[in-house]
Amino acid sequence: MASHSRRRISSFNLSFLDIMFCGFGAVVLxxxxxxxxxxxxxxxRVADISTELEQMEMEERLMNGHIVRQQAEIGRFERSISTLQKTRTAFMNELDEVESSTVSNSQRRSAEERIAALQEELRRLANELQVAARQKREARDAGRQVRAFVGAGNRQYLTGLRLDGERVLILVDSSASMLDRRIVDVVRRKVLDDKYRRAAPKWRRAVATVEWLVANLPQSSAIQVHHFNTSVNHLTAGDSSGWLPVTSFNQVDELIGQLKMVAPLGGTNLEEPFLAARTLSPPPDNIVLITDGLPTQGKRGARSTTIDGRARVKLYQQAVKNLPVGTPINTILFPIEGDPMAASLFWQLAVDSGGSFLTPTRDWP
Structure with a gap:
């Protein structure tokens, strides 16, 4: 019987090498x-930082140009007032000369007519002097905004916002949805560090909106700024924990600086800020709400990781019951996708409270 050679068994056969190469390929991939x-x-990140730097440089150039134009306008009014005063002095001297001179009857009648004309001209110059002085005060007051802001001017008229009140409460939504207008970008940005969340374009627009509001409020107004997500936080400056006059320049700057350090995160709870507004003493006579949509949780917190539109409407209806009665609510909405009911409900709130509603363009303020 013929003998058969046995097959040698090797631990490094073809199947083992296939497994090794597949594993190595997976690691490389x-x-x-x-x-x-x-x-x-x-x-x-580099693109975001470059965009932010370019915008800051543009704002600085425009701000410097605004100051130069304002100073030139004040100088023009001062020259106009000086000219009118010199003309008035000349007319007064001529009037004194006419009254003190001895003339005949015909000359006296002519002089009296001249005096009457001079007096009429004097009244006209006095009116022009008052107008020029008022324009000078207005130009100087415009240069005394609490914060210089690019795009002030006619934008206040165009928006139709109620920029008045002795005590103005500004409520700023600082939830994660304020990072971007698209949900997928919100999810992407909210896992970033605080520094990058603060630099999100949508959040920077919200902070710039607060600066614009403060810059355009009457100088007799006082403010409080609260930012909210799942809870509400009252921003304070210096020793002040109550209403801060907008003419307290250093403290207002400190307040805005604190808001710039907020990194949006978490859900949106409207009940907490509305309750806080109701308990303020003395109460606000004007409320400005800066947000991007309906709340995602109530006072009891989030019950699940997802929420539908109907539940958000119920949370909103519960929240508005806590608003102070008789106070106008002015809403500035930076909309986010997937929340179609927000605009109509906040518009109805403005109508019911006597306030206003604004959905700005992407380059506002």
């Missing part, structure tokens, strides 16, 4: 994917 995501994120 994973490294490539992670490296690509890291590069993309780094490029996005």
């Amino acid at each position: 994973l490294v490539l994917i992670i490296n690509t995501n890291t590069l993309n994120r780094r490029s996005e």
